Amino acid sequence: MRTSSPHRANLLGLAFMTPAMVLLLGFFFLPVVLTSVFAFTNMSTATGISGGSYIVTGNLLRSLTDEGLDAKTIEALGQSSYVIDQAGLEKARAAGVDAKFITEIGERLKDRSFTSASAFERELKTLPSRPTRVRDLKIAAGAFEQSVLNVRYASRGEMEAALLHMLENPPQGAIERIATASYTGWTWTTENFKNLLVAPDTWRIVGNTVFYVVLTLAFNVLVGLFLAITTFYLPSAGSSFFSVLWLLPRITPVVLYAVMWKWFTWEDGFVFNIAQDLGLPAFNYMKGSVASAWTVVILVNGFVGASFGMILFSGALKAIPVQQLWASDVDGASRWQQIRYIILPHMRWPILFVTSYQTLSLLSSYEQIWLTTNGGPGSTTTVWALEAFKTALNNYTGNLQYGLGAAMALILVAVGLVLSIVYLRLFRFDEMMSKPKIEF
């Protein structure tokens, strides 16, 4: 059996692992790679995702002037020229110009070129079969116009060929430079990180994030502990009422939960009405002031997190040998002393676990904030993860900056990876790794 089966077991293992591996590679590993790669690009809605084309626009000419490209080249780029060649003749035919006239142009002016429309038109007027109407003459002239301005070229080669055609003896390297600058797709850059470092907003958002994580975490752990301990001591009817109540935010879908908070704190909402009755300031607490917006954000997230803490701490409490508590009762310890000297020491690991777990998820989560204050008023409650998400995928100006957003997300991804590895080291990693006991 041992000699014949290893292959089959390996095949079975491979077959069993393949679907999981494909999905994880596609939607876990690949996104990480893409985030890291595109963090170093200037990709945005304007540049598109799959690549761009080459186009010289008026704006581009202006910025090239600013960058010191010589004036003669710029002028030549901006100009149109008129060249009588086969392509122009075809175009004129397609535009419905009189056939006799076209033949005449072809015979008499073949391969001549003119630098201005007026010179070319003057020349055309000398031909015997010229059209009588000026409009027709202009149409005929237009067919021979050649310009790179505002013409879209699919590849760099085409753009360079067109530039070469336009510019007579251009300065060294100018063609390459113009072609590069005319690219509308995304390019590689480290600007994202540089911009992040110098932007004053960055540090405000970092500050917001730290403030948010620390306060929410404190709320989660303290309230979670408080709930676990009080429900532990309460009679069972009361304790199960509070347990279920505090569990509700966790199982309520996030949209409804956010909407309920809106009802609670919005204009004409519950708190608003009470405050009005009591003569206290009544306004939209979710968006009306910075302090109230932060309070709402922390409570919205804190209530969900506290129930997570409560469940974990309650579990840990039940694992404490109850004889210890009985013995301390007999010795005359007060409840506070029991909590301080028996319960809390047992809670060290659960508290550490909840803290590290929540730090990670608070750092990266923005769903609740997005659905409630949406980072407002202004951007006072905007945290890093929300800002990254908005930059890349959800802003109202319409220009989504995938590159910059990816750069911001990459920082979170890196922090997330490091933290999750650190806390796996802390919590029972090796015992999970026992080897299979059947060798095939």
Next chain:
Amino acid sequence: MTRNFAAWPIILLLTVLSLPLFIMYLFLLVDTFSNTAPGSLLPNEFTLEHWRFLIDPTITGDVWKPTLTTVIFSASLMIIVVSVSATAGYALSRLALPFRRFVLSGIMVMHAFPSVTLIIGVFLVLQFAGLYNSLTGVILVKASLMLPFGIWIMKGFYDAVPWEIEMAGVQDGASRFTVWRRIILPQVKPGLLSLALFAFIDGWSEYMLPRILAPSSDFEVLSMYLNTVSDPNSSTYNFNIFKSVGLFYTLPVLALFVLFQNRLMNIFGGGTKG
């Protein structure tokens, strides 16, 4: 235990702390069946009018189409997550695999890793794969993001099955596949059920992925529907109606939770982020 501690201040504090939650959930229920005079806190009449959205699509738009979409979404998610986790979990728990340790630690890191930070990368993957704005894309993404958790849970359940059972099966000449299919799988049924329930509920609650990865598509899940209804800037905005829609949307989750409380508590306690 003896009462050597003044209980009432603590209970008072607990009550005050719980009050916002209590009020929110109480009024969620009460307001859907009643009307309240403007400016007043307490309802003054019983009514079923807020539930008319169920039969009258002119109020908030047809609710049944998003409901069906949500059922399809959650059920597909459940099937994918359970079947892929059941196989991969077994392979990682019991089979001799190359790089097993590496894969296992990778999955643990992914499980701990905050997957929402990947949303931009996922968006790009879907763009390149041509799955952006499609239900299939959203299902695949959601399922994949749940997989590390599912595999981890299932591995735990397989780990708890005694080796002796498996060895006995192998001794009797069955292949590993047959042993898995006939002997092991029935042993981990509770795990499969918990994971299926969890995946279904998680899918039912999902808002962000469909909203971001399929923003302009022709399908809508209930969470998106509810968010549209409850937008304070919308013309149909009405606290009572969105509470009814919200309650309607959440009832399946609550029902499943009440029915399978014990099974789900394990998973909710240990597994998820929050």
